[in-house]
Amino acid sequence: MYEPALEEHFDDFARQRHAARFGMWIFLASELLLFAALFVLYFGYRAHYPQVFSEGVGHNARAIGTLNTCILLLGSIAVALAVNELRRSRTRSAVLLLAATTLAAIAFLILKGSEYAAHLQEGIRPGGQGHFFLEHQEPGWPIFFTLYFAMTGLHAIHVAVGGVLLGGMTWWVARRRVGAAGAYRVEMGALYWHLVDLIWVFLWAMFYLMGGHG
Amino acid sequence: MKSYLDHRTTVGSWLGTTDHKRIGLMFLVATAAMLLLGGAFAILLRLEHLTPGPTIMGAPAYNRVFTLHGVIMVWLFMIPSIPATFGNFLLPVMLGARDVAFPRLNLASFYIYLLGAAITLGGVVASGADTGWTFYVPYSSTTFTPVIPILIGVFILGWSTIITGINFIATTHTLRARNMGWMDIPLFVWAIYATSVIQVLATPVLGMTLLLVTMDHGFGWGFFDPAKGGDVVLFQHVFWFYSHPAVYIMILPAMGVVSEVICTFARKDPYSYVAIAASSVGIAFTGFLTWGHHMFTAGMSTLDAGIFGALSMFVAIFSAIKVFTWTGTLYRGQIQLRSPLAYVFTFLFLFVFGGMTGVAVATTSLDVHWHDTYFVVAHFHFIMVGGTLTTYLAALNYWWPKITGRLYPEKWAMVAAVLTFFGFFSTFFPQFLLGNGGMPRRYYDYAEQFQALHLISTGGSWILSAAFLVTIAYLGWSLVYGEKAGPNPWGSRSYEWFTSSPPPPHNFEETPEFRHRPYDYHERIGT
Numbered sequence: 178m179y180e181p182a183l184e185e186h187f188d189d190f191a192r193q194r195h196a197a198r199f200g201m202w203i204f205l206a207s208e209l210l211l212f213a214a215l216f217v218l219y220f221g222y223r224a225h226y227p228q229v230f231s232e233g234v235g236h237n238a239r240a241i242g243t244l245n246t247c248i249l250l251l252g253s254i255a256v257a258l259a260v261n262e263l264r265r266s267r268t269r270s271a272v273l274l275l276a277a278t279t280l281a282a283i284a285f286l287i288l289k290g291s292e293y294a295a296h297l298q299e300g301i302r303p304g305g306q307g308h309f310f311l312e313h314q315e316p317g318w319p320i321f322f323t324l325y326f327a328m329t330g331l332h333a334i335h336v337a338v339g340g341v342l343l344g345g346m347t348w349w350v351a352r353r354r355v356g357a358a359g360a361y362r363v364e365m366g367a368l369y370w371h372l373v374d375l376i377w378v379f380l381w382a383m384f385y386l387m388g389g390h391g
Numbered sequence: 392m393k394s395y396l397d398h399r400t401t402v403g404s405w406l407g408t409t410d411h412k413r414i415g416l417m418f419l420v421a422t423a424a425m426l427l428l429g430g431a432f433a434i435l436l437r438l439e440h441l442t443p444g445p446t447i448m449g450a451p452a453y454n455r456v457f458t459l460h461g462v463i464m465v466w467l468f469m470i471p472s473i474p475a476t477f478g479n480f481l482l483p484v485m486l487g488a489r490d491v492a493f494p495r496l497n498l499a500s501f502y503i504y505l506l507g508a509a510i511t512l513g514g515v516v517a518s519g520a521d522t523g524w525t526f527y528v529p530y531s532s533t534t535f536t537p538v539i540p541i542l543i544g545v546f547i548l549g550w551s552t553i554i555t556g557i558n559f560i561a562t563t564h565t566l567r568a569r570n571m572g573w574m575d576i577p578l579f580v581w582a583i584y585a586t587s588v589i590q591v592l593a594t595p596v597l598g599m600t601l602l603l604v605t606m607d608h609g610f611g612w613g614f615f616d617p618a619k620g621g622d623v624v625l626f627q628h629v630f631w632f633y634s635h636p637a638v639y640i641m642i643l644p645a646m647g648v649v650s651e652v653i654c655t656f657a658r659k660d661p662y663s664y665v666a667i668a669a670s671s672v673g674i675a676f677t678g679f680l681t682w683g684h685h686m687f688t689a690g691m692s693t694l695d696a697g698i699f700g701a702l703s704m705f706v707a708i709f710s711a712i713k714v715f716t717w718t719g720t721l722y723r724g725q726i727q728l729r730s731p732l733a734y735v736f737t738f739l740f741l742f743v744f745g746g747m748t749g750v751a752v753a754t755t756s757l758d759v760h761w762h763d764t765y766f767v768v769a770h771f772h773f774i775m776v777g778g779t780l781t782t783y784l785a786a787l788n789y790w791w792p793k794i795t796g797r798l799y800p801e802k803w804a805m806v807a808a809v810l811t812f813f814g815f816f817s818t819f820f821p822q823f824l825l826g827n828g829g830m831p832r833r834y835y836d837y838a839e840q841f842q843a844l845h846l847i848s849t850g851g852s853w854i855l856s857a858a859f860l861v862t863i864a865y866l867g868w869s870l871v872y873g874e875k876a877g878p879n880p881w882g883s884r885s886y887e888w889f890t891s892s893p894p895p896p897h898n899f900e901e902t903p904e905f906r907h908r909p910y911d912y913h914e915r916i917g918t
Contacts (some may be wrong), residue, residue, distance in 0.1 A: 211595035316620035
């Protein structure tokens with residue numbers, strides 16, 4: 178079984194593991210700030226156009242959004258368990274759990290794609306383009322949907338990256354390229370997935386729950 | 392014994408290196424080239440202002456040249472200058488580490504920088520944008536000049552900055568030599584550490600903002616387009632949320648250099664190590680809360696303006712703590728006036744000058760008068776150029792023997808330092824007077840009454856160029872003819888001087904154990 182080697186600039190394995198984990202956390206903080214700029218825009222504009230934003234939420238499929246939230250959260254549980262299993266050298270169950278998370282990513286993207294398709298059908302495109310905006314001319318409508326596409330789109334890119342990452346790790350673990358000592362590397366992927374998850378929980382509230390007609 | 396320079400010498404061994412010293416050196420070459428390019432644009436700008444009306448170029452060309460000067464100097468030179476070059480080279484050595492925590496990422500950050508620089512410069516070649524380095528909407532999202540490559544280029548450069556920052560933070564936390572506590576690390580590392588925090592937390596906000604402007608310009612998404620319900624002032628908020636802390640990305644590493652140079656050439660421990668280290672972190676923190684002072688005239692409530700103004704002045708308090716501590720360090724020191732220290736004296740003078748005018752422009756009532764005039768141009772050049780450029784040169788002179796293993800002719804270095812001071816002062820001091828007299832910034836033309844001051848300013852820019860030429864000449868000369876430096880030519884106690892010059896591939900022949908703190912000059916020197 179292959180395990181990650183001690184790199185020559187580290188004195189011991191504990192430090193190498195600590196550095197990798199620590200670096201990942203800082204990277205995630207940076208990612209959070211990447212989204213923060215968009216969150217500022219969202220709440221800034223929501224304060225400008227409370228009515229439009231509230232109605233706009235009604236044009237998104239709350240059921241699909243909620244289903245997607247469940248999918249991501251289940252993925253998070255699976256990947257967390259996978260790391261745990263791998264640490265105890267239970268490779269088979271780790272592989273299954275990692276595969277489950279990868280599937281969660283794919284399912285999420287399919288559902289999200291169906292939502293985008295429905296919006297395009299309705300004549301909603303970013304930048305206030307499409308026939309929907311001929312009937313909805315109050316200022317704020319273009320901004321709401323442009324932000325919707327930008328924020329969920331950026332998030333979807335992150336889901337896709339997470340899917341590729343975890344898919345690769347599934348392969349890795351299945352081929353016995355990484356075992357208990359290298360579990361911290363799979364943990365990197367898990368941490369990334371948790372972030373993607375966390376951001377979605379907020380997007381879910383902002384684009385599916387805060388407003389609408391129910 | 393082979394050094395990091397000659398243990399392997401193929402081109403591939405450089406391009407694929409993961410040695411932080413080689414990467415630092417490659418960054419040094421790249422940023423120095425950008426400095427010269429941005430400087431060439433500055434010379435053209437000053438030349439244009441020699442006379443009112445057209446002198447050497449038309450108005451559209453002028454708009455592009457000042458944009459390119461700003462874009463190149465801010466994004467391609469100043470932000471990466473000290474952290475990516477000297478930080479990369481020295482941070483692991485100063486911590487007694489063999490490399491940074493993630494050496495391959497470190498190399499990647501260099502290539503990301505090159506990619507970002509290539510795309511940005513591609514935009515320059517394709518006739519260049521005319522938005523200014525701040526890319527203010529709605530102009531930047533509607534201008535017909537090709538602004539998109541520059542926006543994308545700067546976005547990519549941001550990722551280089553973030554990766555570098557992550558690496559430095561992780562290295563400082565996990566790779567300190569055994570027994571080295573947080574209060575034992577050299578002050579330069581504290582400064583780079585504080586800078587890295589800003590790099591990691593502020594840069595992504597800028598990256599996203601530029602991406603949004605790209606979408607506005609390229610696809611009419613209208614995030615900041617009033618016709619679609621967007622708000623142009625919101626752009627300024629998110630832009631300055633990064634770009635004000637970015638000023639501290641430029642000045643904090645400079646402060647680190649100052650601390651090292653002063654302690655070495657005064658042969659004294661710092662008047663207060665804790666004050667210098669803590670004020671670095673204080674500036675990094677407060678820097679996130681001051682962005683509003685760029686927007687006093689853009690429509691902001693009196694209360695908000697007052698709060699932002701007051702918070703901005705906190706930065707001045709931290710900076711003053713530093714200046715007093717440095718001065719206290721020099722007091723009764725055994726001062727050796729070498730060229731790096733001469734640059735540091737220039738820094739202190741310009742920084743105090745620029746800092747006090749900064750407090751003045753943070754005062755809302757005064758800002759209304761000075762906003763968008765040459766006064767502000769002079770203020771930030773005193774801080775940013777006077778701060779970053781003089782310390783970049785100080786660092787270059789101070790660590791040159793460590794990096795190259797060669798000494799340079801001190802006399803010529805002094806000539807360059809003195810020329811830099813006079814050149815800089817005569818370029819930018821008249822601009823305070825111009826701005827106060829009503830000369831707006833970024834204008835192509837000016838009234839005849841301003842010509843005398845513009846003339847002095849342009850003359851100053853030539854003195855400054857002369858200083859650069861002298862520096863290039865003597866440093867080039869030293870590479871070939873310079874004396875061998877030996878490990879510790881300045882007699883410093885700081886850790887990087889306890890390995891050979893240039894250092895071996897893994898920094899130290901044996902795993903170092905530092906038995907003294909980096910500024911213990913009262914103890915007998917000896918490893």
